[in-house]
Amino acid sequence: MKIDYALLNQYVYEGKAPKVKEMVQEAIDAGIPVAEILEEGLIAGMSVLGEDFKHNIRYVPEVLIAARAMKAGQELLKPLLATADVKAKKKGVIVIGTVKGDLHDIGKNLVTMMAEGAGFEVYDIGIDKSDNDFVEAALKYNADIIGMSALLTTTMPYMKTVVERFKAEKLDHIKIVIGGAPINSQYAKDINADGFGPDAASSVSLFESLISAKAS
């Protein structure tokens, strides 16, 4: 059986969760390797949406329903990915959260969805997180990258505290990426973060380049 990945990609893009589920199940039943279904069927659809989101062709509501559709497909693949000898290419581990005092999380959630959609292993530790929380999670999950988000000018200085804490703990091998409405690349430079993600799709590209720089 041949899977029509173009159609599956389109269902992911349009956020049609029941259709995605149906097609993923068909592919599994047909014995298609799960890693292939994930890569060609789900991730490819989401990455088109990521680009369109970046260019204001698609907007937040469409990204949310697409992420939900993608998740519906992933849920079916997950148990198989865990047991099967087939190994999906693991891109890297990201720990992400909003900083202390900041409970605004839609930007962080969009980055999480896009990064998961691109094949990263993402641990979303939630909102209002301290330097301790970030360090603990980084060690627990063996993170490659920390993502920090803040909406407010009054909470963003805390990012510096977290960056300094990682330096103090000698966790220099973990890259720190920041984002949020008042953040820019100059601010990232000022606080010695490793990068700034202006939007969800660009953040994912940044994660990818940080991981490949690390590998080489």
Add this chain to the structure above:
Amino acid sequence: MTNLTPKQRTMLAMNKQEVDRPPIFVTLTPQAAKKLSDHMGLPYEEPLDSMLSTRISHMDLLTKLGNDCVGIAGCAPKNSPTRVLKDNILVNEWGMKFVDVGIYFEFYEYPLANASTVEDIENYPWPDPYADRRFDAAQKAIDKYGEKYAIVADLETAFFETAWYMVGMEKLLMSLALEEEYAFALLDKIMGINTKIGMKLIEMGADIIWAGDDFGTQRGMMVSPDMWREVFKPRIKWMFEQFRSVNPDIKIAWHSCGSILPIIGDFAEIGLDILNPIQPLAEGMTPEYLKENHGHELCFFGGIDIQHLMPHGTVEEIQKEVKRRIDILGEKGGYIIAPAHNIQDDTPVENILAFYDAVKNYKK
């Protein structure tokens, strides 16, 4: 020209007449108000009990500093004030729960997080727009300031934002994309309540009604222009018609943070007079573009950056930016100068005073 009252200055400017300098309408978070009060040797006024408290509190302090406008809004009524549930969790009359995180109250729980049907919306105990004492603070402010100052009736979080405060932002956005019926019932229910509050404030004598919902993000629209035109535009048009049925001459302002370039013309088309806050660092929202393309149909309100300039800029940078903004946006009137949101605790008192001085001393 120099003997204008603040109200005259504001209304002349909003009728696109040239004035000595643009009217000012600064609003503050409580922490910034405390710092300024201490600096000015004035007693600190506790914020009023309203979802819009930052826009209507500390008016004594702000008019003394040089505000030309005074904000009013509906407040929590006598029988359901905002109350403390436990520790630092508060609940307001809508049933929204907030947590005190030190500098702000942030959402803790959405009362209709599990709503899925129109019945869920219909059966919810919604606030009564005409509840006892809802308008007492507004009346007091009108009595005290109404003759001399322009009265701005605040009706931000008009329905889209209040709707997501009820169910959660992601849930509402997804439901709109999936065209779930309950979501439209929710928007209409809230719009009905808030429109009545707005109409009452206009009837009481407001000069400007300042409605709003954030449709922009730092880099573009939050929802697609198509969705906005289908879902929001007709509803906002209806609201504006209700406002004008009370007072055909009411000036209508709309607040939306972020970059909303694609829908500004639509707003003008349905009768908007004043666009706020034209967030300076949001992509594309330049004063030159706005004045050139929409200056003939809209007045502007806001325009002073609070994401970098006010908290981190120098006095000199503030002076320069104030002059630049007035030169462009204030040409031939049509501009209320203001920070693009409430001034927060991270802005030095010196910078706030520099802002007022720069406006008051403005020379072409």
